[in-house]
Amino acid sequence: MGIAYAQQGTPTGEGGSAGLIAALAPPVLIFFVFYLLMIRPQQKKTREQKEMLGNLKTGDQVETTGGLYGTIVKFGEDNRVKVRIAENVTVFIARSAITGKVAETTEAAKSKSE
Template sequence: MLISPAYAQDAAGGGLALVTQLAPLILIFAVFYFLLIRPQQKKQKEHREMLKQLKRGDRVLTAGGIIAKVTTVKEGVDEVEVEIAPNVRVSVLRQTIGDVLKPIAANDAAAKG
């Protein structure tokens, strides 16, 4: 017989081999968690807090790109009434408000112009 039989090698370092196989997967998960998952959760939490703190008179940017002024905030309801033009008021869902715009101070407006 020209071919000798093949025998499986004995797994002498069984526990160590398992750790070396799982270490790259654990490392990849840790990188994804700290670079992707955690910052996204933090951003979502900040957005929820911003929506809770909406008040009358805030200038907001909706998801549709409309800049509006908050006229009525209804507690316990997901709707906010905003004015998009003089005497034009619409109700929008809180979740569609993307950002609260900061007012431009008079000093900043003069410096830009």
């Protein structure tokens, strides 16, 4: 039979804390990179979208999540917005369904060129 020896730690006890820091460093670094590349840009985009929805006014040209373009006619109750999408065609949509303001429509471009 062989002789079994017990392992001894370092006499000063420094190995435990250094090992803990070395073990926690990679997950902390991964979370930090994940935050910079994923979470922070999404928060910024959400904040900009909320600000844009808060600054909408009658007459603004908007695009919806369904891909429709139209002009805001009036604001209704329950976060609904009345949007004119064609001549004599208006629809109510949820304010949250507006994805953005349109800088310039083709009609506006035509009137500027004439």
